[in-house]
Amino acid sequence: MKTINKPVLRLVAATLALAAAGLAHAAELPAGTVISAENIDKIKSDTFEGHTVASLLTEKMEWRIRNNGMKVPLAKSKEIPLDPKWVKASAANAGKTKINGETCQVDGWQAGQPFPDIDMKDPQAAEKVIWNWHLGQLSGDLAHAPFFTQVLIDGEKGVHAEPVAEFIRYSMKGRLSGDAVEGDGGERGRQLLYFKAPSDMKGLGTFTVMYDNAKVPDVWAYIPAVRRVRRLSGGAWMDPVGSSDQLQDDLEIFNARPCWYPGYKMLGKRMVLAVAHSKTPLWNRNGKTFGEKYPVLEDKAPFWNMNNNAYEPREVYVIEATTPAEHPYSKKVLYVDTKYPRIYYGEAYNRKGEFWKMMEFHSYPAKAEDGFTDVRSAGGAIIDFQRNHATVFLVDSGSWKTNVAGMSAKDFTLQTLQAAGR
Amino acid sequence: MKKRSSKTRPARALLGTAIAIAFALPALPVHAEDGNLKIDGYLRQELSWNMQNWEDTPGYDDRGKLSMARSTARLNIDWKATENVSVVAKLRAVGEVQTPFLRHLEKMGANNYHDGDIMDLYNRNDISDVVRELYVDFGLGERTRVRLGKQQIAWGETDFFAANDMVHGFDWTWRSFLEPANEELRKANIMAKVNIDVPELDGGVEMFIRPGWDRKSDIGTELEIYGGRWSSHPWAGVDFRNIDPYDYENDEGDVRDVTGGIRWSGMAGDINYSLSYLKTYWPNPIMNGTSKFNGIPGFSSVKTEGRADTNGLFGDIIYPIVDIFGFTASGYADWADAVFSTEVAYIKDAPYNFSAVPGSLASQNVAPGFDGVKHKNVLAWMLRMDKNLAFTQSLLGTEKPMFFSVQLFDKWILDYDGGDRLLNSVGWGGRAKEHNMLLTGIFSLSYDNGRVRPELVVGTDLTNGGGFAVPSVTVELAKNWRWKVEYDKFWNNESRDAGECAPPNAGMCDKSALFGYFHKRDQLYTSLTYLF
Numbered sequence: 001m002k003t004i005n006k007p008v009l010r011l012v013a014a015t016l017a018l019a020a021a022g023l024a025h026a027a028e029l030p031a032g033t034v035i036s037a038e039n040i041d042k043i044k045s046d047t048f049e050g051h052t053v054a055s056l057l058t059e060k061m062e063w064r065i066r067n068n069g070m071k072v073p074l075a076k077s078k079e080i081p082l083d084p085k086w087v088k089a090s091a092a093n094a095g096k097t098k099i100n101g102e103t104c105q106v107d108g109w110q111a112g113q114p115f116p117d118i119d120m121k122d123p124q125a126a127e128k129v130i131w132n133w134h135l136g137q138l139s140g141d142l143a144h145a146p147f148f149t150q151v152l153i154d155g156e157k158g159v160h161a162e163p164v165a166e167f168i169r170y171s172m173k174g175r176l177s178g179d180a181v182e183g184d185g186g187e188r189g190r191q192l193l194y195f196k197a198p199s200d201m202k203g204l205g206t207f208t209v210m211y212d213n214a215k216v217p218d219v220w221a222y223i224p225a226v227r228r229v230r231r232l233s234g235g236a237w238m239d240p241v242g243s244s245d246q247l248q249d250d251l252e253i254f255n256a257r258p259c260w261y262p263g264y265k266m267l268g269k270r271m272v273l274a275v276a277h278s279k280t281p282l283w284n285r286n287g288k289t290f291g292e293k294y295p296v297l298e299d300k301a302p303f304w305n306m307n308n309n310a311y312e313p314r315e316v317y318v319i320e321a322t323t324p325a326e327h328p329y330s331k332k333v334l335y336v337d338t339k340y341p342r343i344y345y346g347e348a349y350n351r352k353g354e355f356w357k358m359m360e361f362h363s364y365p366a367k368a369e370d371g372f373t374d375v376r377s378a379g380g381a382i383i384d385f386q387r388n389h390a391t392v393f394l395v396d397s398g399s400w401k402t403n404v405a406g407m408s409a410k411d412f413t414l415q416t417l418q419a420a421g422r
Numbered sequence: 423m424k425k426r427s428s429k430t431r432p433a434r435a436l437l438g439t440a441i442a443i444a445f446a447l448p449a450l451p452v453h454a455e456d457g458n459l460k461i462d463g464y465l466r467q468e469l470s471w472n473m474q475n476w477e478d479t480p481g482y483d484d485r486g487k488l489s490m491a492r493s494t495a496r497l498n499i500d501w502k503a504t505e506n507v508s509v510v511a512k513l514r515a516v517g518e519v520q521t522p523f524l525r526h527l528e529k530m531g532a533n534n535y536h537d538g539d540i541m542d543l544y545n546r547n548d549i550s551d552v553v554r555e556l557y558v559d560f561g562l563g564e565r566t567r568v569r570l571g572k573q574q575i576a577w578g579e580t581d582f583f584a585a586n587d588m589v590h591g592f593d594w595t596w597r598s599f600l601e602p603a604n605e606e607l608r609k610a611n612i613m614a615k616v617n618i619d620v621p622e623l624d625g626g627v628e629m630f631i632r633p634g635w636d637r638k639s640d641i642g643t644e645l646e647i648y649g650g651r652w653s654s655h656p657w658a659g660v661d662f663r664n665i666d667p668y669d670y671e672n673d674e675g676d677v678r679d680v681t682g683g684i685r686w687s688g689m690a691g692d693i694n695y696s697l698s699y700l701k702t703y704w705p706n707p708i709m710n711g712t713s714k715f716n717g718i719p720g721f722s723s724v725k726t727e728g729r730a731d732t733n734g735l736f737g738d739i740i741y742p743i744v745d746i747f748g749f750t751a752s753g754y755a756d757w758a759d760a761v762f763s764t765e766v767a768y769i770k771d772a773p774y775n776f777s778a779v780p781g782s783l784a785s786q787n788v789a790p791g792f793d794g795v796k797h798k799n800v801l802a803w804m805l806r807m808d809k810n811l812a813f814t815q816s817l818l819g820t821e822k823p824m825f826f827s828v829q830l831f832d833k834w835i836l837d838y839d840g841g842d843r844l845l846n847s848v849g850w851g852g853r854a855k856e857h858n859m860l861l862t863g864i865f866s867l868s869y870d871n872g873r874v875r876p877e878l879v880v881g882t883d884l885t886n887g888g889g890f891a892v893p894s895v896t897v898e899l900a901k902n903w904r905w906k907v908e909y910d911k912f913w914n915n916e917s918r919d920a921g922e923c924a925p926p927n928a929g930m931c932d933k934s935a936l937f938g939y940f941h942k943r944d945q946l947y948t949s950l951t952y953l954f
Binding site for chain 1: 460462463464498564565567574575576578579581602603604605608617619621624625626687689692694752753754756759760761763808809810812815821822823868871872873898900901902904951953954
């Protein structure tokens with residue numbers, strides 16, 4: 001008897017206790033509530049839009065809130081408007097596309113996200129989500145951020161460098177206005193990046209050609225001190241970008257050709273608090289004080305927390321990406337929106353399997369010059385917890401332009417890079 | 423040597439510094455990125471010390487002496503006048519203080535040609551010096567861009583021991599070839615440059631013409647032949663212009679001559695390549711020996727080039743014009759995860775001084791090289807590999823793979839004849855070989871998110887022996903502050919021993935080549951830069 005009754009009694013007691021605790025404390029939190037180290041224990045069981053706070057935080061977010069000054073202001077979730085052209089192009093791919101492992105391409109893909117329907121039972125589900133991100137972002141045919149900064153932050157001392165740069169990415173494939181493909185179909189896109197400040201980086205620029213196959217990108221740099229263009233190593237896709245905390249592979253959390261990774265595992269779907277309707281701008285380049293310049297950051301150690309934004313519940317796929325053997329990370333865990341290709345968080349683990357970096361990107365939907373609805377990054381943080389250092393990428397969103405008329409591939413060549421250097 | 427009053431020297435140095443500050447101050451509050459006007463620049467203080475006792479300053483211990491105390495203000499102005507027209511100015515003002523070491527060189531005779539003050543070598547703040555570049559950029563149609571004005575054009579792939587980077591000469595008087603930012607040393611010229619993009623052929627054409635409107639001193643590479651701090655061993659305190667002044671109006675190379683070039687650069691598959699033709703001044707100074715020593719015909723067997731006779735007693739320094747046909751290529755090789763580059767320059771009739779037997783009167787009494795000029799076809803070529811070495815991340819704890827670059831450079835004299843007794847350079851006895859090869863390596867590391875950047879540059883002369891090693895570290899002290907410390911180490915297989923070179927043996931007493939020129943010239947260098 002005893003042996004039967006004890007577990008039953010325990011279960012009943014636990015259930016009653018939980019119910020009592022729930023009845024006594026659980027509450028629907030109002031938008032604007034800020035989750036912080038001070039209140040997390042108190043509100044963990046409370047709900048927001050019907051989800052408990054505990055279930056909306058990843059393990060690493062909770063750890064950051066408790067130990068690293070992260071604060072999460074709650075905001076009501078809103079639909080992301082999906083551009084009709086993109087929706088139509090994506091729908092057209094249903095059942096017609098296939099990952100071709102040999103060519104490192106998606107056969108049958110023209111534009112939009114190549115796999116509009118993800119079946120969680122599909123063994124390729126995770127890989128397909130990554131291909132959707134790689135080829136099907138809502139970024140427009142031409143994205144131009146005339147000013148962004150990469151703030152380098154020491155967790156104890158604060159900002160120690162804030163270079164300013166300009167960025168243009170031009171799609172050669174998957175175009176949604178006019179022909180889907182420009183050129184011979186081998187190129188996926190072209191990218192120009194120029195530094196504008198500080199003075200010893202001004203004029204430094206890179207031109208990158210990305211391919212729609214396994215080939216690593218071709219990269220050239222203009223070096224102002226010698227007034228010359230130099231070819232850079234294409235194999236640098238897993239090396240750090242400049243002196244920042246992010247690898248080339250970490251740009252917008254995941255920047256590799258999906259086939260360069262040996263595998264992906266779908267860990268499941270869940271809800272998470274993420275910034276999908278970011279405040280803008282997160283960087284005011286004319287600001288004088290820390291607070292004026294970086295309105296999203298909290299001027300308090302560790303200085304990299306983007307605490308002054310609006311986090312809303314989003315449903316995400318949780319995907320574990322296995323890195324190639326020579327990669328500095330052993331694995332990367334990605335949190336990808338289920339409604340459209342967007343990665344909110346990434347976690348990187350070192351070769352010993354220890355947690356190393358966390359990446360967090362904030363985005364917002366906006367209208368392009370031609371009316372296209374794109375999703376733009378307002379900022380992002382790449383935090384290296386082992387070195388207590390972070391790189392925070394912030395955009396002057398007021399000057400951002402998408403799908404500017406009158407530009408063609410001819411405007412994005414090595415000659416452009418050479419001409420711009422002075 | 424005419425003495426300057428002790429009041430004048432500090433006054434001149436202060437003037438330079440004042441100009442430097444005056445340049446910088448108005449810019450500080452501007453720092454504009456908005457709108458149509460962009461202004462930036464830096465203030466820099468550089469110091470260097472001799473680390474060895476020079477052998478050619480007898481009775482003076484050079485070791486530990488401050489050889490340079492130089493302040494620089496740099497201002498870059500970029501004004502977008504209209505949507506299609508930009509005006510760019512790059513201004514530089516310098517102010518050097520006369521150190522006791524420089525005063526000693528001055529006493530020995532440095533820069534005493536025409537009663538010059540040694541500080542005139544370093545405090546160059548004439549308007550043409552201050553205006554390093556001033557040009558207007560505008561487009562013509564969709565694919566043509568024009569740049570008119572004083573500007574710099576860098577061709578070729580390599581910065582060390584350049585093959586095709588010969589559009590301009592370099593100023594090596596205040597800092598010799600160790601300066602990594604060679605744009606600071608290049609002598610900008612007044613030119614018209616046109617670029618035409620040809621995207622259909624994956625490339626573009628660049629053409630330029632230099633109408634010959636530059637100052638005389640703005641052509642040719644200026645070696646320190648005035649006896650100052652970068653004078654080569656054993657010529658400290660010797661201003662060669664007293665016996666061989668510059669001749670910038672020689673028929674072989676006149677500053678008023680029109681020079682120019684055309685280059686096609688493009689892509690062939692994954693390979694970047696360029697083909698170029700350049701008509702320009704041979705950058706190395708050439709000694710144009712006298713054919714009528716001291717005005718007396720028959721005393722010299724030397725043939726003077728480009729004029730009836732020289733202005734100088736022993737000769738003139740000239741920069742003959744040469745034709746250079748260039749080719750470059752670079753590409754990324756997946757199998758090596760490295761970038762390979764090559765550069766070839768075919769120089770038609772490159773001028774060489776030589777050492778005759780018996781030598782001319784000047785060669786016997788001063789140094790080899792006054793015996794005339796011979797012309798040779800030369801193939802200068804370079805092979806380079808750039809590679810990021812990831813093992814430094816675990817081995818040395820670098821934050822990213824070390825940048826490693828190795829370069830082999832050769833100057834190959836095509837119609838070589840040992841009997842020509844060609845010299846590498848006038849003033850030293852080292853004779854040019856058929857192949858003259860140099861090997862260099864660069865190792866660049868980075869720590870603490872770019873705040874500490876150590877670098878090692880090494881090089882060796884495979885043909886003649888000797889070499890150099892330059893370890894340095896650059897530290898980002900704060901957002902706008904950079905501090906660099908560098909050691910410049912030189913070694914040589916052979917150097918010229920003045921004791922063995924007494925007349926009439928001056929032309930036959932040594933075989934010293936490139937690194938013999940830097941004998942005992944080791945330096946410790948530091949710079950502090952404020953960026954704005």
